[in-house]
Amino acid sequence: MRLGMGLVGPGFIAAHHLDAVRRLGDVEVVGIAGSSFESAKKRARELNAGQAYASYRELLADPAVHVVHNTTPNHLHREVSLASLRAGKHVISDKPLAATMQEARELYEAARDANLAHVVTFNYRGYPLVQQARAMIAKGEIGKSVFVHGCYLQDWLTDERAYTWRLDPKLGGASSALGDIGSHWCDLAEHVTGARIVAVLADLHTVVPVREAPDASAKAFAGAAATAGKPRRITSEDLASVLLRFGNGARGCVTVGQVLPGHKNDLRLEVNGREGSVAWRQEQPNELWIGHHAKANTTLTRDPALLDPSARSYAHLPAGHPEAWADAFRNVISDAYAWVRQGAAPEAKPVALPTFADGYRNSLLVDAMLKSHAAGGVWQSIDDPFEPTRTTRKRG
Numbered sequence: 474m475r476l477g478m479g480l481v482g483p484g485f486i487a488a489h490h491l492d493a494v495r496r497l498g499d500v501e502v503v504g505i506a507g508s509s510f511e512s513a514k515k516r517a518r519e520l521n522a523g524q525a526y527a528s529y530r531e532l533l534a535d536p537a538v539h540v541v542h543n544t545t546p547n548h549l550h551r552e553v554s555l556a557s558l559r560a561g562k563h564v565i566s567d568k569p570l571a572a573t574m575q576e577a578r579e580l581y582e583a584a585r586d587a588n589l590a591h592v593v594t595f596n597y598r599g600y601p602l603v604q605q606a607r608a609m610i611a612k613g614e615i616g617k618s619v620f621v622h623g624c625y626l627q628d629w630l631t632d633e634r635a636y637t638w639r640l641d642p643k644l645g646g647a648s649s650a651l652g653d654i655g656s657h658w659c660d661l662a663e664h665v666t667g668a669r670i671v672a673v674l675a676d677l678h679t680v681v682p683v684r685e686a687p688d689a690s691a692k693a694f695a696g697a698a699a700t701a702g703k704p705r706r707i708t709s710e711d712l713a714s715v716l717l718r719f720g721n722g723a724r725g726c727v728t729v730g731q732v733l734p735g736h737k738n739d740l741r742l743e744v745n746g747r748e749g750s751v752a753w754r755q756e757q758p759n760e761l762w763i764g765h766h767a768k769a770n771t772t773l774t775r776d777p778a779l780l781d782p783s784a785r786s787y788a789h790l791p792a793g794h795p796e797a798w799a800d801a802f803r804n805v806i807s808d809a810y811a812w813v814r815q816g817a818a819p820e821a822k823p824v825a826l827p828t829f830a831d832g833y834r835n836s837l838l839v840d841a842m843l844k845s846h847a848a849g850g851v852w853q854s855i856d857d858p859f860e861p862t863r864t865t866r867k868r869g
């Protein structure tokens with residue numbers, strides 16, 4: 474059966490959802506809904522994205538749409554995803570799952586009870602060498618993990634004239650940098666290690682407390698606005714350092730910032746075990762550093778022939794042909810549609826696919842970081858409201 478997809482929120486990331494879906498080859502782009510009928514028509518033309526709907530409710534009423542991609546700003550995630558589930562549509566939501574932890578729980582519970590696929594695009598899971606690192610750790614190749622550390626650093630908000638809806642707590646949520654990109658790092662750290670973060674101690678900071686904001690929110694990564702607008706006071710963090718404790722006893726730390734000149738999409742994750750280490754950098758995604766104590770370190774370059782079977786199906790080109798962000802994104806979308814085609818049965822979920830359960834869990838982490846900082850920088854524990862995904866299918 475040919476599946477139909479509809480997209481709500483046709484901005485920056487939407488184009489990449491559409492690209493990923495088109496590359497699957499067996500999904501029809503039915504149409505899109507935007508903030509107005511006019512904007513939907515304009516974007517449908519620009520993105521060659523089927524028909525324009527007057528509102529997301531009109532899109533949900535179309536029986537040709539089986540899967541809804543929710544790429545709206547964070548404050549609309551709850552409303553659009555919940556309405557989609559109630560309309561019987563599978564949902565692929567971009568991250569964070571919702572603007573607050575309470576909303577994320579509501580969405581997780583609705584999805585759990587709906588017998589529909591529910592996916593959050595923590596797309597960094599889709600890299601082959603991320604899956605390789607996960608497989609190596611799961612097989613004990615680096616021994617017991619003791620230290621998990623890294624960063625997610627960007628610079629697109631460095632200029633005080635740069636502004637985005639992410640900085641407005643009413644639109645982006647109480648957290649800015651942590652919710653926006655720290656969420657990706659935490660998901661990746663937990664996914665790769667297979668361990669849960671159980672406590673955090675966070676120090677948050679707003680490096681740029683006043684921005685000359687234009688009336689319209691800048692597109693992500695668009696840099697400074699050409700014309701400065703009125704001064705806006707910024708209350709959410711653009712820089713954060715967080716100490717971490719994992720359920721398996723490992724310690725960790727992560728730094729996150731969006732005002733750090735020179736860093737574009739600098740996500741790094743390193744896991745040190747008792748018998749070895751692995752490190753991966755998003756900006757050099759075709760290399761996995763493998764560290765040793767008593768023999769030479771090595772670098773594994775992405776080569777399907779050398780990858781663990783569980784990681785191999787995430788690599789599509791022979792060795793030496795670089796694969797990158799869009800390919801990893803497509804892998805996650807491919808897993809999502811594979812799950813839809815399996816009737817979204819829990820036991821059919823591809824093991825690497827992030828769900829609303831992961832999105833809810835992730836929101837608990839960001840919430841705990843905000844609480845830790847607000848309390849003056851104290852350890853804040855995170856209760857796990859559910860078992861780790863129990864019913865999973867191996868892929869590849």
Ligand SMILES: NC(=O)c1ccc[n+]([C@@H]2O[C@H](COP(=O)([O-])OP(=O)(O)OC[C@H]3O[C@@H](n4cnc5c(N)ncnc54)[C@H](O)[C@@H]3O)[C@@H](O)[C@H]2O)c1
Pocket residue numbers: 481482483484485486487506507508509512529544545546547549567568569594595596653692693
């Ligand atoms: N996975 C990733 O790596 C990644 C990267 C960027 C953004 N994101 C996430 O994607 C989401 C969108 O981010 P973006 O950078 O594309 O933002 P954006 O501002 O570029 O796009 C948001 C779109 O939603 C539309 N919109 C606003 N109100 C609407 C409504 N009522 N109905 C329908 N559409 C409406 C806007 O007009 C705009 O087209 C955010 O949640 C963000 O966190 C994820």
